[in-house]
Amino acid sequence: MAKKTVVSFRLNGVETDVMVEPRELLIHALREQCVHTGPHIGCDTSHCGACTVDFNGKSVKSCTVLTVQAEGAEIITIEGMAQGGELHALQEGFMQEHALQCGFCTPGMITRAYRLLKENPSPTDEEVRYWMAGNLCRCTGYQNIVKAVQYAARKLRGEAVETSHPLLEEAGKPSEPVTA
Amino acid sequence: MGLEPNLERLTQLEGIGCARKRREDPRFIQGRGTYVDDVKMPGMCFGAMVRSPYASARIRKIDASRALALPGVIAVITAEELKPFKLHWMPTLAGDVQAVLADGRVSFQNQEVAFVIAENRYIAADGADLVEVEYEELPAVVDPRKALEPDAPVVREDLAGKTDGAHGARRHHNHIFTWEVGDKDKTARAFEQAEVTVTQDMLYPRVHPCPLETCGCVASFDKVKGDLTVYITSQAPHVVRTVVGLLSSVPESKIRIISPDIGGGFGNKVGVYPGYVCAIASSIVLGRPVKWIESRSENLTTTAFARDYWMTGELAATRDGVIKALRVKVVADHGAFDACADPSKWPAGMFHVCTGSYAIPNAFVSVDGVYTNKFPGGVAYRCSFRVTEAVYLIERMIDVLAQKLGMDKAEIRLRNFIRKEQFPYQTPLGLEYDSGNYETALRKVMDAVDYAGLRAEQAARRADPGAEWLMGIGVTTFTEIVGAGPSKMCDILGVGMFDSCEIRVHPDGSAIARMGTITQGQGHQTTYAQIIASEAGIPASVIQVEEGDTATAPYGLGTYGSRSTPVGGAATARCARKIREKARLIAAHLLEVSPDDLEFDLDRFVVKGAPGQAKTMKEIAWAAYNNVPSGLEMGLEAVDYYDPPNFTFPFGAYLCVLDINRYTGETKVRRFYALDDCGTRINPMIIEGQIHGGLTEGFAVAMGQQLPYDEQGNVLGGTLLDYFVPTAVETPVWETDYTVTPSPHHPIGAKGVAESPHVGSIPCFSSAVTDAFAHLGVTHMDMPHNAYRIWRQSHALGLDRR
């Protein structure tokens, strides 16, 4: 076993020190030492993106980063998205547009979309799909994820937002045939 | 009753039919879910599995000395260590046994050989690398048809001389069972007399459900109290408790199984796997919590594949396309151990739904289950037991017949549908379909997409020799069978496939409800509350739904095969009605009228003819704890165990339009229109989400997923590098639609929905891809329809020559 070293970084705005072996992956340090279990592990090959964190202003799959590489880094995880008791527009959008089911990919998805909207506040649907292609979801089929990102984009631009799923079907709308 | 107050109260209630936002979401969007790998316990150690590189080999020697010498390695267990506890083999759901750790012999690649327990996951992995195993490689067999040849390698030496299996006689050392259903002779006569017959071979390749979270568990045995607690990725925690009890001889009352948040299941998390057993056994021995979490490649290559059905279908029909008979022969590859997750009496699951949506008078099905040197499983990947295979077969066969007859494939379906007035409909293979309206569904889809217009466009495209893109139109009109199931037909390890709900209404009118099912993303915590809201008048927002903890939830068979709504949802509705009926008695007592004089109105009981006199459920709940009529128990609780009288039969009509590049094999899905009928709709938003997800998983299976093997039994493609999981870029945009045909036997008429889109879309993609080449005589193309395989078809037809 190699000697452990201290690594210091800012995690969601908080100065954090961890003691790690040189080989310890960032995702393990975050989940097991920092108890930030939002980022998840879904594959061994950095395909799924469930472990995505924001690392010095870039989306990074934290399963392919050694913790020692994080010395001095600024890291944002899903746990740092809500500010001052308010959900981030993306978190609200994911809920309002039903962009999650099992929830396992959601922290990575939101963290990735956070970076997207920082770089491109008005993406097209196609751009959203392209940007999110490093994050796999097995439940939603992505359609509502695209909608959720657009919901958040609108809200962050200061535009009015509305869920695509009103609680009750509008009165007067012709009902679908009931064929009992 | 005016409309205004109703709307307001309806909104407050958030009952059946509302697009209620999900109760699960706040924790997931903030990274506060608790999945198994998030569970941390004091003194917890980690397990890692040593696996066989060979598909078939004898184990000469296992030397763990180097591993044990590594600081931080606590123990290494092999079959020898498990033998004193009789844990080296375990029963499977299909009546077979499976080696927990290889007992002198391995029968599939990556089979579990030894389990290394260490202080952390890094040391466990290092330790696993240091366990030296000496193998003597033996010949392997991976093709199920070759497995039945007389001199085929023996997959299971432990079964030598065993001529009786769990499902009847075995006729060959690699034969598991032969299952037949239908009238063989009558069907044969129908074929002899038929004007037209068609035959088609098709392979439904081996695939894997691949949920984003892999399998894992944390087992914790308290040596002082004798209690065993297991956090586990299970779709059926109560069944796990029974199995663990059987294996460990710890009484079930001392075992607590908890399925916390589950990161997707899709059938992968139904079974009990060697990793779980090893973690539990190690914890019992060590008295420390032991965590075992699968890697992705372990997940893809050892825990529960789906499909691997080698099918031959035959149809007999008249010249004008009226189907007279269906005959099916299947060779089912079950891998090295028969761990197929089906109800005990149904070795091919509900495959006999393969007569589909059509009034076919005669049918006969024969399925041979076969051992090969591949990993065990045979789970239902987002479908009810073997229904995807059945629907694929009949939908492909209908297309093949239409093509032979030169008929349009929508037209031949309309000609053969079971008509609305024929329900309940008895199929020739022994099922009773509850309700359906197939023609309305298909016509609605054809109108929505302008079917005639699409066919005209296709004809023009086909007539243009310079067209770079071929156009294919796929149509399926499927019938699912879900909601297993009636206990007279269905059991798992002898336990009937009922499900359950328990509701406790607190004095303040809020409630907690617990079920025997377990959500893995389906949104039970949201939708079950809606059922209770509508049935018992308690606002969904104050109903806490809990599942997955065997210490608190009533016994149930879990969530798979779209059984939560048909079975668990029915139990919930009936349980809520029990609450309502007790509330009626209390309300009558409070209002000093007869219970018969009361009317239930959304959230209150109103005296008939006196709308001003009413008691709300909130008021009644309070009274239940201080003022009940004499002779009535205090409190407001109920429990219901629901044994369904029949399955439910959701259906749908799907249409896919795609364009294929004849030079590259590239496929672009232009349009996918999915109409689903799942009976009564509980939450339209969640239904839409389930359909998007099912369609996407169907797209994945049809267009790219496959777990291929080479001749030596090496599994190729056991990582996400090779195994296709579509990203947002490839995934098509889905259009959804619906009709509502309630189930007549379900308390609220709901049928279950999440699996229909998977079951229905896969043959629709195959139908569309094949259709692009149909004018050149192609009748069927096996999946996966990746660009290379499509290009090969184009190449074979000479279409790629410029």
Added chain:
Amino acid sequence: MKFSVEKTFPMPGSSEAAWALLQNVEDVAGCMPGATITERVDDSHYKGTVSVKLGPASLVFKGDIEVAGIDAATRTLHLVGKGADATGTSGASMDLLASVQSGDSPASCQLVGKSDVSVSGKAATFGGRMMGSVTEQILQQFARNFAAEVARQAPAAPAQEAGEKPAPPPAKGRELNAFALFWAVVRDWFRHLFGRRGSA
């Protein structure tokens, strides 16, 4: 994963010299990149190791080699090798028929190798699609080493083929150089892609 390789390599020395070398299993193994004979059990049975270093992973295959036949008439050697890496994650076996055939001139000859290779475990699962190219590279390295060894043992042999410089004598037992191997594989793949085959 099973595949067959058939290769012909021109050799600079006489066929007698090459045949003499071919019969010496230890020397032949020495030409195999990364291979070492660790034990001579008897005249026809040997134990050996092959180490492969791929990035941070170091695999050491331990195995048995059997000389299944030496046919002086046809100058053919039949070797059967079987091995597994120490951690048991991969296994490999090989059935090799190597023969020396006379060349265009008495001072040159050809080494003809025909081999059936079977690979199991991680090496097959993860490396399957590169296996053909990797094997080809290993064989080419082997042939170069072998040629150099023939030249060394028979120094009187005349000049090399045009354009081929003699390789330095093989450093026995060194590890396979993964970077060079990788580069060669990629290069070959591109060549294959554009339909230009390099000469063997």
